[in-house]
Amino acid sequence: MINNPLITALTPELMCTNIKISLAFYTGVLGFSIQYQREETGFAMLERQGARIMLDEIVPGSKRSWIAAPLEVPFGRGINFQIETTAVDDLYARVQKAGATIFLPMEEKWYRADDVEVGNRQFIVLDPDGYLLRFFQDLGDRPKSK
Numbered sequence: 001m002i003n004n005p006l007i008t009a010l011t012p013e014l015m016c017t018n019i020k021i022s023l024a025f026y027t028g029v030l031g032f033s034i035q036y037q038r039e040e041t042g043f044a045m046l047e048r049q050g051a052r053i054m055l056d057e058i059v060p061g062s063k064r065s066w067i068a069a070p071l072e073v074p075f076g077r078g079i080n081f082q083i084e085t086t087a088v089d090d091l092y093a094r095v096q097k098a099g100a101t102i103f104l105p106m107e108e109k110w111y112r113a114d115d116v117e118v119g120n121r122q123f124i125v126l127d128p129d130g131y132l133l134r135f136f137q138d139l140g141d142r143p144k145s146k
Contacts, residue, residue: 013054074130088137101126
């Protein structure tokens with residue numbers, strides 16, 4: 001069990017090309033807050049309704065930029081981050097108004113989980129470096145359809 005309120009069991013750290021642009025998007029458009037940051041190294045810990053993401057600006061030649069292979073935009077190829085939220089429609093409207101790139105328009109989707117289906121009202125937006133952020137609001141569950 002984790003006793004530190006600044007740490008969650010899983011917190012992705014996303015490399016970004018420009019921390020200022022990324023922070024403006026995550027805080028100004030998506031509604032994340034900065035829990036803490038290290039401006040001198042281009043790092044920030046963000047939080048939104050219990051979800052946490054770390055942003056780390058790429059510093060060429062740094063031994064602390066843990067990059068396993070060359071990065072090419074979009075950085076989010078092959079992964080999307082599902083983030084639960086309240087008032088998903090309001091967030092979607094803010095994202096649209098900001099002109100952010102919508103990867104998946106708002107939808108209602110039901111996923112099978114053994115003998116029930118769980119519902120999401122969800123959309124996917126790309127962050128400035130191309131990470132896929134899937135915001136969803138829980139619709140509950142229902143018996144599995146035949």
